[in-house]
Amino acid sequence: MAEAITAAAATSLSIKPLTRHSPLFLSSTSFPILRLNSHKNPNFRPLVVSSSTSIESVATEKTSSKTAFLDQREGSRYLHFVKYHGLGNDFILVDNRDSSEPKITPEQAAKLCDRNFGIGADGVIFALPGINGTDYTMRIFNSDGSEPEMCGNGVRCFARFIAELENLHGKKLSFSVHTGAGLIVPEIQEDGKVKVDMGEPVLKAVDVPTKLAANKNDAVVKSELVVDGVTWNVTCVSMGNPHCVTFGIKGGQELQVDALNLAQIGPKFEHHEVFPARTNTEFVQVYSPSHLKMRVWERGAGATLACGTGACATVVAAVLEGHAGRNCTVDLPGGPLEIEWREEDNHVYMTGPAEMVFYGSVPV
Structure with missing residues (x-):
């Protein structure tokens, strides 16, 4: 199978929610296409779907059903991701709700964060199942492969990502997130901004x-x-x-x-x-x-x-x-x-x- 990445800017598009059972597709307008260099396969070809092509037709043309796109790659060498930024602090978000351990290693995360030979990001964030009574768990690997306890901009991106995954558009909602720094409660406001209770500062x-x-x-x-x-x-x-x-x-x-x-x-x-x-x-x-x-x-x-x-x-x-x-x-x-x-x-x-x-x- 030829190695490929599908990626296009989507900041002005109406994005449908992503779930584990939705096909990952990309549409583009006049935005430039993001191309990734690959050490393993420098001749890889990016796959881009034009804005005139419907989501449904892409799913039908490439697969027999909307779920087949993910099913045929489930357990394969492909990682599905969504990239977000909070004021330019950018992250690769991964739906990891089916496992309590991240889908990739810190070393792999560092490679993906590389801005010349990877996707480019300040870190990779994983949405995992909640523990200790929380709704979700958030873990993050920095661009150097280290794992911080928490990230403020990252948790705002995490909240918007969860809203996409759970199809919670246009709603004011909050949920509990377990992090290495303890319980964090983000709230998505009606204007789309995210307010986060970051807890008490530690001064000792x-x-x-x-x-x-x-x-x-x-x-x-x-x-x-x-x-x-x-x-x-x-x-x-x-x-x-x-x-x-x-x-x-x-x-x-x-x-x-x-x-x-x-x-x-x-x-x-x-x-x-x-x-x-x-x-x-x-x-x-x-x-x-x-x-x-x-x-x-x-x-x-x-x-x-x-x-x-x-x-x-x-x-x-x-x-x-x-x-x-x-x-x-x-x-x-x-x-x-x-x-x-x-x-x-x-x-x-x-x-x-x-x-x-x-x-x-x-x-x-």
């Missing part, structure tokens, strides 16, 4: 974790950290995954985040000895008490266009350091997120978009 230094000495109620708040000979003021927060938030260097002027070379400084924070589990790092510029700008170096993914847990950690740190109030717009390179740290329940709430990009099948 030993639980973040960080080896920096606690200086405020067992927490690390505006503490000094020397990185590459420069002393930074940092606050450490866990949103189920570790974050180091900085508003600038000691005694320095207000941080200008666009001037930073993240590729140079980011890894030095991530792999610093005071972070035994490595860390995500947020560099923050304060516009006003309700408006922040942030750039992020993500653990296991590098510089990304957005980080949901990072935006949450940023607002928590901004409140603790006295830079901002509990309701903030956080500008990221990919767009804004609305973050609220509620005083009454100590939970952090994140609201933002998640969009489908394209979907298809790829040999693994």
Whole structure:
């Protein structure tokens, strides 16, 4: 069988819900076709269906029934996927509800995330059966093959993916998701945005974790950290995954985040000895008490266009350091997120978009 991938941009199309028993097809308008390079078969041919071809005719022409497309590849070397992004933080979503273990290995996920020789993404997310009374389980492999506890932008994409799988279009709904960071409850709003109860921030230094000495109620708040000979003021927060938030260097002027070379400084924070589990790092510029700008170096993914847990950690740190109030717009390179740290329940709430990009099948 010739190796092929079916993929086309679908951001302006009316997409039918995908289930395990629906054929995976692709239609295109004037958008460019996404082509994947393959080490195994550099001569593979992408299969694209024109926008004038009906879904039903494709299913009939290629298979004897709508379910036959999946049935003939079930257990084969093909992985069916849908790609989503949350403010440019992009993920490959896999329907894994029939198994408690991911369909592919971390090494395979890293290859699929490669932007030159794969689909291209910041991570692969699996929708698995729920455990401990939850509706679903979410697991994610980063682009380097590591597995983080959680991902804020990823959980918004996960919620929209579940809505597609369960045919829940245009409805306001919420469900419970088990993650490595604990219980997460996303809510799809009527405007299509996703609001997520991210739970309580963890501030105790030993639980973040960080080896920096606690200086405020067992927490690390505006503490000094020397990185590459420069002393930074940092606050450490866990949103189920570790974050180091900085508003600038000691005694320095207000941080200008666009001037930073993240590729140079980011890894030095991530792999610093005071972070035994490595860390995500947020560099923050304060516009006003309700408006922040942030750039992020993500653990296991590098510089990304957005980080949901990072935006949450940023607002928590901004409140603790006295830079901002509990309701903030956080500008990221990919767009804004609305973050609220509620005083009454100590939970952090994140609201933002998640969009489908394209979907298809790829040999693994």
